[in-house]
Amino acid sequence: MHEIPVLPAAATSGSATSGSATSGSATSGSATLGARPSAGPGATAAGLTGWAIAATVAGNALEFYDFLAYSTFATYIGRAFFPVSNGLANLLLALATFGVGFVTRPLGGLLIGAYADRAGRRPALTLTIALMTIGTLALVATPTYAAIGVAAPLILIAARLVQGLALGGEVGPATAVLLECAPPGRRGQLVSWQNASQGLAILAAGIVGTTLSHLLEPEQLRAWGWRIPFALGLAIVPVGFYLRRRLPETLEHPGTHGSAAVLRLLWGRQRRSLLLTVMIIMCLTVSTYVTNYMTTFALTTLGMAARQAMWATIANGALMALGAVWGGRLCDRFGRKATMMLPRIALTFAVYPAFFLLVHHPGTLMLVAVTGSLTFTAVLGGAAALTAITESFPNATRSSGLAISYATSVAVFGGTTQFVIAWLISVSGDPLSPAYYVILTSLVSLWAMAKLPAAAD
DSSP states (O other): OOSSSSSSSSHHHHHHHHHHHHHHHHHHHHHHHSSSTTOOTTTHHHHHHHOOOOOOHHHHHHHHHHHHHHHHTTTHHHHHHHHOSHHHHHHHHHHHHHHHHHTHHHHHHHHHHHHHTTTOOOHHHHHHHHHHHHHHHHHHOOOOHHHTHHHHHHHHHHHHHHHHHHHHHHHHHHHHHHHHHHOOOHHHHHHHHHHHHHHHHHHHHHHHHHHHHHHSSSHHHHTGGGGHHHHHHTTTTHHHHHHTTTOOOSSSSTSSSHHHHHHHHHHHHHHHHHHHHHHHHHHHHHHHHHTTTTTHHHHHHHOOOOOHHHEEEEEEHHHHHHHHHHHHHHHHHOOHHHHHHHHHHHHHHHHHHHHHHHHHSHHHHHHHHHHHHHHHHHHHHOOOOOHHHHSSEEEEETHHHHHHHHHHHHHIHHHHHHHHHHHHHHHHHHHHHHHHHHHHHHHHHHHHHHHHHOOOO
């Protein structure tokens, strides 16, 4: 997400130095890792880093895939679970239920984040993937409203609450592992895989959606085809569990503090970082869910066919993964602050013209170009921002600090963004409404980026 007050050149080295400190944490973490039978006493730092990336990214991508696939198929899910004949009301109900998944994200960040700072990163990440499996299974298996009546939307809402709890607790410990395993000077590069894994999840959802829209008739997609992406997510859950069980442990002193002590320490000493982090993540969240909404925007506002609209999700996922990895390398080279702020400034100026072009010249190529360019610009600074935010918390409270601030901001803004822009477009009649929302939140977040404190270790 965002970066810390480190300047280019010397800052890079400063970042590397701070990275060394982290590396100190990482080294100490590595010592703990080397003691793990799964890693083996002779495991190298590079091997541990590679395994940590694989285990963290795979599980993280799986959880985000299960959570975000709902957005891609919101139109079909709304028709299956809500008995409303009006198309707009149907869509708004489906998006409101998507937003319900964000309600429990702060709770997940609070409970699971503190658990990860008390018991360790690995047990916390195993718990999150178990919870996500339960929520997704309920989504796959629940009959429609036509079959069981009001119980259907109630079960759907419960499933989304469980998924939100899982994802709220996922980001903190997953990002902490990546940072704490990073060798000197490569923190940004490794942390960028947090954003990249989300891009891979969106890309997978887009590929599945596009494939289904070509293989199935619209009636089949509405009736049962929308369940297939979630069933595919369940099919690879065993791989996620296997990888998470072998994940290195990077918490330096597990069991030293209870969860309550961790939270007291966090609020007492890192309160300013928490508040600034919430404001920084705000613009990242709004941008992410605006671009995630592009498929639904193309279907409902531009009137495009599903097989055209699904290309927006593919472009979004591919450019998110590419931009994140590139942004991580840039922030290690040029420093956090410049790398996270300059792309956000560029996006603030570019978003209105981009939506203007799309609305006045709709088509598959324009949809892909606009979605891809907005996604790439937004996520380019996201890796630097996430690295800076994670560095601003010390090892003892890193997971809970990031998890709570991330989940809170995403709950407030991520859970409402798609609903708000759909409603704004409806009441104002202005299809450019998403651009105004991105501009406003970007201005607030740019101020917070400038104020974020330097690395804690």
